[in-house]
Every structure is written in structure tokens, then in C-alpha cells.
Amino acid sequence: MTADAPRGVDAPPELVQLLTPEGERVEHPDYDIELTTEEVRSLYRDLVLVRRIDLEAVALQRQGELGLWASLLGQEAAQVGSGRALTDADMAFPTYREHGVAWCRDVDPVKLLGLFRGVNHGGWDPAEHNFHLYTIVIGSQTLHAVGYAMGIQRDSAEAATIVYFGDGATSQGDVNESFIWASVFNAPVVFFCQNNQWAISEPLEKQSRIPLYKRASGFGFPGVRVDGNDVFACLAVTRKALQNAREGQGPTLIEAFTYRMGAHTTSDDPTRYRVADELEAWKLKDPIERLKAYLFKNQLADQEFFDKVEAEADALGRDIRRRCLELPNPGPEALFQHVYTAPHALLDEEREQFFSYLAEFER
Amino acid sequence: MTTLTLAKAINEGLRRSMEDDPKVLVMGEDVGKLGGVFRVTDGLQKDFGEDRVIDTPLAESGIIGTAIGLALRGYRPVCEIQFDGFVFPSANQIITQLAKMPLRSLGALRLPVVVRIPCGGGIGAVEHHSESPEVYFTHTAGLRVVACSNPADAYTMIQDAIRSDDPIIFFEPKRRYWDKAEVDLAAAGMPIDRARVVRPGSSATLLAYGPMVKTCLEAANAAEEDGRDLEVIDLRSLNPLDMDVITESVQRTGRCVVVHEAPVFTGFGAELAARISEKCFYHLESPVLRVGGFSTPYPPSRLEEHYLPDLDKVLDAVDRSFAY
Numbered sequence: 001m002t003a004d005a006p007r008g009v010d011a012p013p014e015l016v017q018l019l020t021p022e023g024e025r026v027e028h029p030d031y032d033i034e035l036t037t038e039e040v041r042s043l044y045r046d047l048v049l050v051r052r053i054d055l056e057a058v059a060l061q062r063q064g065e066l067g068l069w070a071s072l073l074g075q076e077a078a079q080v081g082s083g084r085a086l087t088d089a090d091m092a093f094p095t096y097r098e099h100g101v102a103w104c105r106d107v108d109p110v111k112l113l114g115l116f117r118g119v120n121h122g123g124w125d126p127a128e129h130n131f132h133l134y135t136i137v138i139g140s141q142t143l144h145a146v147g148y149a150m151g152i153q154r155d156s157a158e159a160a161t162i163v164y165f166g167d168g169a170t171s172q173g174d175v176n177e178s179f180i181w182a183s184v185f186n187a188p189v190v191f192f193c194q195n196n197q198w199a200i201s202e203p204l205e206k207q208s209r210i211p212l213y214k215r216a217s218g219f220g221f222p223g224v225r226v227d228g229n230d231v232f233a234c235l236a237v238t239r240k241a242l243q244n245a246r247e248g249q250g251p252t253l254i255e256a257f258t259y260r261m262g263a264h265t266t267s268d269d270p271t272r273y274r275v276a277d278e279l280e281a282w283k284l285k286d287p288i289e290r291l292k293a294y295l296f297k298n299q300l301a302d303q304e305f306f307d308k309v310e311a312e313a314d315a316l317g318r319d320i321r322r323r324c325l326e327l328p329n330p331g332p333e334a335l336f337q338h339v340y341t342a343p344h345a346l347l348d349e350e351r352e353q354f355f356s357y358l359a360e361f362e363r
Numbered sequence: 364m365t366t367l368t369l370a371k372a373i374n375e376g377l378r379r380s381m382e383d384d385p386k387v388l389v390m391g392e393d394v395g396k397l398g399g400v401f402r403v404t405d406g407l408q409k410d411f412g413e414d415r416v417i418d419t420p421l422a423e424s425g426i427i428g429t430a431i432g433l434a435l436r437g438y439r440p441v442c443e444i445q446f447d448g449f450v451f452p453s454a455n456q457i458i459t460q461l462a463k464m465p466l467r468s469l470g471a472l473r474l475p476v477v478v479r480i481p482c483g484g485g486i487g488a489v490e491h492h493s494e495s496p497e498v499y500f501t502h503t504a505g506l507r508v509v510a511c512s513n514p515a516d517a518y519t520m521i522q523d524a525i526r527s528d529d530p531i532i533f534f535e536p537k538r539r540y541w542d543k544a545e546v547d548l549a550a551a552g553m554p555i556d557r558a559r560v561v562r563p564g565s566s567a568t569l570l571a572y573g574p575m576v577k578t579c580l581e582a583a584n585a586a587e588e589d590g591r592d593l594e595v596i597d598l599r600s601l602n603p604l605d606m607d608v609i610t611e612s613v614q615r616t617g618r619c620v621v622v623h624e625a626p627v628f629t630g631f632g633a634e635l636a637a638r639i640s641e642k643c644f645y646h647l648e649s650p651v652l653r654v655g656g657f658s659t660p661y662p663p664s665r666l667e668e669h670y671l672p673d674l675d676k677v678l679d680a681v682d683r684s685f686a687y
Contacts, residue, residue, distance in 0.1 A: 121463075125471040132435070133467050137459045143425055144460070147432020154414055154438070174456070177425035184420060338470040339504055341528040345556070345603040 006278035007204070008197045008259060012211070015225050015257055018232040021285040023293025025232075033236040037300045043231050044295060045309050046080040047288045050100040052313035053109045056321055057099075057116070061266040065324060066116040070097045074229070074261030077287030078194050080104060081234025082162065082256070085242055088130065089159035091152075093145040096134040097194075098164050105131035109316075110323045119327050120334075139165055139172030142191065146178045149187035149245075160188040160245035162238070168199025170215065171207045179219040179253070188245035190238065191216075191253040194228060196260035201273040216253035228258030229287040259285070332358065364547050370403050370540040372514035373479075375548065376521035377404065377441065381411050387525055388433060390417040391426055391443030391479075400445055401481060401540050423453035427478065431460055434474045439525055441477040446537075448491025450480055454499065461530045462505030473528040477521070481537035482510070483574040483624050484671055487664040494661050495573075495625035500532045501602045501634075508602040509555055510534035512576035514544040516559075516599065519552025527555070536574035558605035560612065564594035567618035567681055570609065570635055572598040575622045575672060582677035591681065601631060609635070610642045617648035620680045622672050627655040649687030652680045 016031055035043075054072050061069040072079060079100025086092060092101055099112055111123045115134060122133035135141035145163030152159050169175050170193060182189050195212055197204055208215070216223030226237040234256060241252035259282040263270050295301040336351040367375065381387045389404055389411075395418035398405030408416035419426050423444060430440035444450045450457075457478065464472045484493030501508045507529050511517040517535070524531040553559060561576060562583050569579040576597045583593035594612050598604065613619045619639055621632035636651035654672045662670050 120469055121467040123469055126435070126468065127471065133464075133472075135460075137455060140428065140456065140460050143428020143456065144432040144435060147429030147434075148436045149432070150429060151433045151436025151438055155436070173422075173452075174424055174428060177420070177422045177428070180420050180422065181425050181429055338466045338468070340507070341465055341470070341473050344507075345605070347603075 006275060006281050008257065009278065009281040012225065012257065014211075015227050016233050016237055017227040017230050018236060019230045019290055019294055021229070021290050023290045023297055025294065028233075031233065031236040031240060033232055033239075035232070040291070040295065041301055041305065043080060043084065043235070044288070044291050044301070045312070046084070046100070046103065047076045047231065047291060048309050048313050049316055050076050050080060050103050051288060052317050053099055053103065053320060056317040057113060058262070058266060060113065060321065060324055061116070066113060066266075067118050068265050068267060069116050070265045071262035072097050072099050074259045074282065074287070075194055075196055076100050077231035078228035078234050078256040078258050081231040082192050082238040082254075085235050085238035086162060087159070089157065090242060091130045091132070091145070091148055091159065091161045093132045093141040093148070093161060093163040094134055095138075095141070095164050095166065095169070096136050097166075098134070101164065102131060105129040107131055109320050110327070113320065113324045114327055117324065117327060119330055139169040139175040141165070142169075142175045142178035143181070146181045146185075146187050146189050149182070149189040150185055152188055153185070158246055160190060160242045162190040162192050162242065164192050164194065166199060167193065167195040167197065167204050167207055167212060168202065169193075170212055179216070179251075182251040183220045186248070186250040188248070189251045190241045190245055191251060192238065192256065193253065194256045194258055196258050198260050198264070198270070198274065200264040200268060211255065213253055213255035221251045221253065223253040223255065225255045225257055228256030229285045229290070231287060231291060364545045366543050367514045367518070367546045368541050368543050369511070369514045369517050369535070370401055372518040372546050373403050373521050373535065374405055374407070375546070376518045377407060378410070380522050380525040381407065381415065384439065384525075386438045388415050388417060388438050388440045389443070390419050390430060390440055392419060392421055392445050394418060394443050399443060401537065403479070403535070403540075404443065423449055424456050427453040427456035427461060427476070430476050431456065431464070431474060434476050435472065439475045441479060441525060444478060444480045446492045447480055447482045447494040447496055450478075450496055457500070457506070457532075458503050462503045465529070466505065474530050475525070475528050476530045477524045477533050478531070479533045479535060481540070482534045483536050483538060484661060484667050485538040485574065487667070489664070490661070493664070493667065495623065495656070497532075497534060497601055497625060498629065498631050501631060505530070506602065507531045507556070507600070508534070509600045510536070510573035511599070512536060512539065512573055512597050514542065515546045515550070516552065516597075518546050518548070519550065520555050520599070523552070523555035534573050539574055539577060542577070553599075556600040556603050556605060558599055558608040559597045560594060560608065561597045562593070562595040564592040564616070566592045566616060567594070567620065567684055568609075568612045568616045569593055569595045569620050569622060569677065570598060571595065571622045572601060575624060578672060578674060579622055579677060582674045582681070585674060586678060586681060591685070593681065604638075606638060606642065609639065613639050613643045614646040617646050618684045619647075619651045620654060620677065620684055621651060622654045622677055624671055625656055626658050627653045628658045630655050649684045652684050654680045
């Protein structure tokens with residue numbers, strides 16, 4: 001591949017796909033899925049709302065209301081498909097881009113915004129949603145997910161963990177260690193790699209000489225590549241992998257072949273390293289458009305439905321914008337809170353000194 | 364009272380914690396069948412099973428990272444890092460994850476993980492087996508850092524550490540593993556975050572922790588012949604630091620020498636000297652002096668007697684303190 005050629009545009013033949021970019025339903029020998037009309041419409045609604053949350057967050061950053069945002073644009077199907085495969089008892093470990101999975105786990109989007117606005121480092125209770133905090137150091141959460149899965153084994157619980165990471169993360173030692181741990185302990189964990197083709201500016205070939213899903217075989221567990229822009233396939237493949245994990249068949253690596261349509265974060269400028277043709281080619285594979293086409297063609301939804309979802313998205317956008325702007329700035333006491341769970345003499349002393357110092361300005 | 368080595372005292376403490384709380388796990392390289400390279404976990408896997416005493420793959424980041432996951436699921440893992448110099452592959456998990464999860468979750472999460480690290484030199488080991496990496500961890504907010512120096516403390520401190528809901532780096536002085544002492548297995552012990560005056564004295568204060576406590580006690584005994592009555596304080600906890608005991612002592616004696624194996628430059632003694640100068644400025648008869656390693660990597664073992672603080676180096680510093 002030449003340096004400037006569009007990447008990942010020709011779908012690899014081994015890709016599990018149940019819905020083509022044109023919205024045609026296709027069969028796969030190993031993966032099938034039965035969904036009611038209501039379930040399909042619900043998936044569509046998820047995709048649209050998640051994209052709207054993302055769009056609103058990008059706008060908030062551009063207007064100076066967020067310090068940063070990591071857009072999921074283009075990865076909605078990978079996240080909603082896998083997120084909707086989870087049961088309540090399953091536990092998800094995200095990176096910092098899993099806004100769509102957070103949505104599926106009922107985490108208030110404003111809590112995600114709080115992190116990027118700088119009011120806290122993560123404001124939700126992971127146990128309440130079975131959705132762990134965002135992890136920013138690349139790949140670190142993969143080991144947490146495996147450890148958690150080892151806990152599930154010890155509890156003899158009917159559950160699995162899923163851990164999200166990107167193509168770049170597969171170069172991290174922690175990710176490789178997590179593969180080893182999961183393998184030798186047969187841990188109930190699903191490794192969900194969203195290969196969005198880019199790790200900031202570095203294309204996949206800077207991370208790997210082989211397709212990422214093939215890495216799994218070297219560690220002794222199955223790997224599968226799924227069309228990450230096909231919500232049906234992502235749901236079916238993840239569901240099966242989770243069920244295998246819960247049944248004691250150990251880990252699976254899923255490589256969701258997708259595309260980061262936006263910048264790495266709002267601080268990034270992808271025009272410096274990738275060609276415009278690539279984005280145009282991937283727009284034809286858009287996860288939402290193909291589901292909309294499917295719904296239309298099969299008369300599973302009418303214009304009224306689509307209008308209603310759009311209206312809901314608009315209202316959601318307005319709502320999270322309003323509540324984001326209302327997020328209170330933390331007071332200086334928050335500096336010292338939750339560093340330790342029990343009293344800590346040094347911190348108590350520093351807090352006292354700092355408040356005495358602040359009080360001098362109020363005289 | 365029972366006579367135990369320091370290694371056996373930790374073993375008994377681990378055993379008791381595992382009996383008291385089924386969520387307590389032990390994990391690390393060779394901790395199961397072998398009982399650890401220092402035998403600190405000897406017999407635990409036989410009695411508590413492979414699910415609770417876990418022989419892990421050989422990867423330190425994996426040990427700490429999966430311990431975090433187990434803690435998130437409600438377990439209380441006690442991780443063994445086989446040697447001090449091997450903690451660095453896990454430094455990312457300790458510093459960026461283990462230390463920061465309670466704050467990141469606004470208090471929703473607790474990570475009761477203990478990281479046991481045999482530390483220090485003096486055993487004639489090869490490279491990376493004799494280091495004193497404590498300040499990397501005392502500098503990391505969110506961690507508690509302690510060091511035991513004797514069997515009785517080791518027995519209660521390991522149990523306290525396991526009961527703590529905060530992550531704790533637990534340093535064990537490997538060259539003292541075979542030192543024996545009387546241990547009261549029914550005793551609760553002094554709280555883990557308190558310093559202890561192990562030898563009362565009036566003419567100068569020696570501050571030490573871990574392996575150097577014994578060295579300072581020996582120095583104090585030798586100094587007695589010169590008519591100097593040295594007080595020795597075992598810090599026990601480095602973070603938090605029990606400044607009250609230190610301040611009371613140094614204000615009384617007016618002189619202080621800090622002793623540790625780690626390099627003096629930006630070592631833990633620097634923090635102690637700075638704090639003592641703040642709290643005891645008008646009581647000091649001389650500057651706080653420090654005895655420790657050189658600003659060199661830990662040397663080959665044939666050189667370690669030159670590198671390590673010993674009785675003579677401590678007494679030399681005491682002489683210099685009195686010469687002011």
C-alpha cells in the first residue's frame with residue numbers, strides 16, 4: 001500500500017457482515033441474528049442519538065465549553081452493537097471514546113462531558129452501570145477487565161467482561177499481557193478491538209504486519225473480524241463471544257473493522273496525515289445510513305419514525321448542552337477529596353494550610 | 364509468644380488475613396507451589412487452594428493490572444513483586460491506575476490492593492535485586508507506603524495493610540527476612556501509620572525504616588560507649604508520615620541523622636530534612652544530615668559494602684552532627 005492510498009476501503013473477505021453498506025441483509029454461516037422490528041428500530045435510534053451526543057460534544061468543545069473531546073463518529077455501530085449484546089451482569093471496560101457503549105449502559109452523557117470539561121476525572125459509579133471509568137493510558141484497562149473476569153470465575157457468576165481498545169493499543173505490553181492472562185486462566189472476557197485504521201496519525205501498518213484478529217491464535221483463543229459499521233454483525237458476533245465466555249469457553253478477540261471519521265480528538269488535524277478520498281470512501285459505508293436504508297427498503301419504518309428520532313436527537317442535544325453548561329465548577333475542597341478512603345495526616349495538613357491561605361484573601 | 368523470622372511472621376500474617384476474610388487473595392510469580400523465592404507465602408496455596416494463591420504468568424504489569432480488576436470485583440489481592448528492581452514493569456499500573464482510581468471515581472471505587480516488595484541490598488545479589496525504590500511511590504498521591512523492620516511489626520502491619528481500603532506499597536527488608544524475634548500472635552500491634560521510638564535517647568535522633576532500623580540500633584549501642592545517648596525512630600509508614608513523633612524527638616535532641624539505603628539525592632531523607640527544618644528550626648543544633656546510597660546505580664555485590672550505610676557511616680554522621 002502506498003503512503004497516500006485510502007486505507008481499509010476494500011472490505012477484507014473474512015469480514016463477518018450481516019448488513020451490507022447498501023442496506024442489504026446477508027447471511028453468514030456462523031453468525032445469525034433474529035431481531036424484531038422494534039429491536040431494529042431501537043438500534044437505529046441508539047445510533048442516531050449517540051451520533052448526536054458526539055456532534056453536540058464536538059460543538060461544545062469548539063465553543064470553549066469542553067477542553068477536549070474524543071469523537072466516535074463512524075464507530076457508532078461497533079459500540080452500539082457490542083454494547084447492546086451485554087447483559088446487566090456483564091461488565092464493560094472502556095477507553096475514552098466509548099460514548100456509545102456508555103449510552104447502552106445508561107450512563108448520563110453529561111457525566112461523560114464532565115470529564116472533558118474538567119470538572120472531574122470521571123463522575124459515574126461504575127458498579128451502578130457495570131461500566132467502568134474511562135481509561136486514558138492506552139491499553140491499561142485490558143488487564144483490569146481480565147482481573148475482573150477472574151473475579152467472576154471465583155464468584156461462579158453467570159457473567160462476562162468486555163474490554164474496548166483500539167488498533168494502536170494492540171502494541172501495548174499491557175494488552176499482550178492481558179491476552180496471556182485471559183488465555184492461561186480461561187477468563188470470561190471479550191476483547192473488543194475497534195480497528196478504526198488510525199492511532200492518531202499512525203496507520204495500522206505501524207502497529208501490525210498481520211490482521212489484528214489473527215493475533216488471537218498465537219495466544220490460544222479465537223479471533224474474529226467483524227464489519228464494525230454493521231450493527232447487526234457487531235451485535236451477533238459480540239453476543240456469541242460473550243455467551244461463550246459465560247459458558248466457560250474462555251476469551252475471544254473481536255476486531256471490529258471500522259473507521260474513525262473524525263479527528264483523533266478535537267486537538268488533532270487529520271488533514272496532515274490522511275487523504276480526503278479515504279473519508280469519502282468510508283462515508284459510503286456509514287453505519288447509520290445502511291440501517292436506515294434497510295429499514296426503508298423493508299418497510300420497517302416510515303418517515304414519521306425517522307422524523308421522530310431526529311426530533312428526539314435534537315431534544316437530547318439541547319438537553320445535554322444545557323446541563324453541561326450548568327455543571328458547577330468544583331470548589332477547592334474537591335482537590336483533597338477521594339485521594340484516600342481513610343484519613344491521611346499529610347493531606348489533612350495541606351488542606352488546612354491551603355484553606356487558611358485562601359481565607360487571607362477574604363479579609 | 365512465638366519465635367519467628369521476619370519472613371515467617373509475614374507468612375503468619377497473610378495466613379491469618381486469609382482465614383479472616385475469604386476475599387483475600389495472594390498472587391505473584393512463584394508464590395504458590397514454591398511458596399515464593401523467599402518462602403514468604405510458603406504453604407498458603409496448599410491450605411487455601413489455587414484460586415486464592417495464584418501463580419501468575421511472569422509479567423509484573425499483569426500482576427498489578429489484574430489485581431486491580433479483582434479488587435474492582437470485591438477481592439483484596441496481595442501481590443508479590445519478586446524483587447525491588449522488577450517493580451518497574453508494573454509502575455504504570457501502580458502509578459496511573461492503582462493510585463488514582465478512588466479520585467477518578469469520586470470515591471465510588473476502592474482498591475484494597477497490597478503490593479509486597481522485598482527491598483534493599485546486603486545479600487550479595489545480582490543487578491536489580493538490591494534496590495530501594497520507595498520514593499517513586501511516596502511521590503505518588505493515592506498510595507500509602509510502609510516498610511516493616513522486624514518480625515512483630517511485619518506480622519501486624521501486613522494484616523493492617525490488607526484491611527486498608529487504600530492501595531499500599533509494603534516494603535520488606537529482604538536481608539532481615541531471616542532475623543528472628545518474639546512475636547505475639549494475638550497482639551493487635553501499633554497502627555500502621557504510626558512511627559515508633561525503638562530506642563529512647565536524648566543526644567541525637569536517628570531516623571530509619573526497613574533494613575536500616577537494625578543498623579541504627581547497632582550504631583546507637585556503639586555510640587553509648589562514647590557517651591552519646593541516641594534515639595532511634597522506626598518510621599514504619601513513609602506515606603503518610605508520622606511527623607508528630609519525629610518533631611517531638613528532634614525538638615528534644617536538637618540533632619538528627621536520617622539513614623536509608625536509597626541514594627541520598629532526592630531520597631526520602633530530603634523530605635525529612637526539609638520538614639524537620641520547618642518544624643524544628645529553632646531547636647536544631649546542627650543541620651539534618653543524611654546517610655544513604657551514592658548517586659550511582661546499585662553496584663555489583665562485591666562493592667555493596669562500600670555503597671550501603673553501615674554502623675561506621677552512621678556514627679561518622681553523628682560525629683559530624685556533634686562537630687557543629
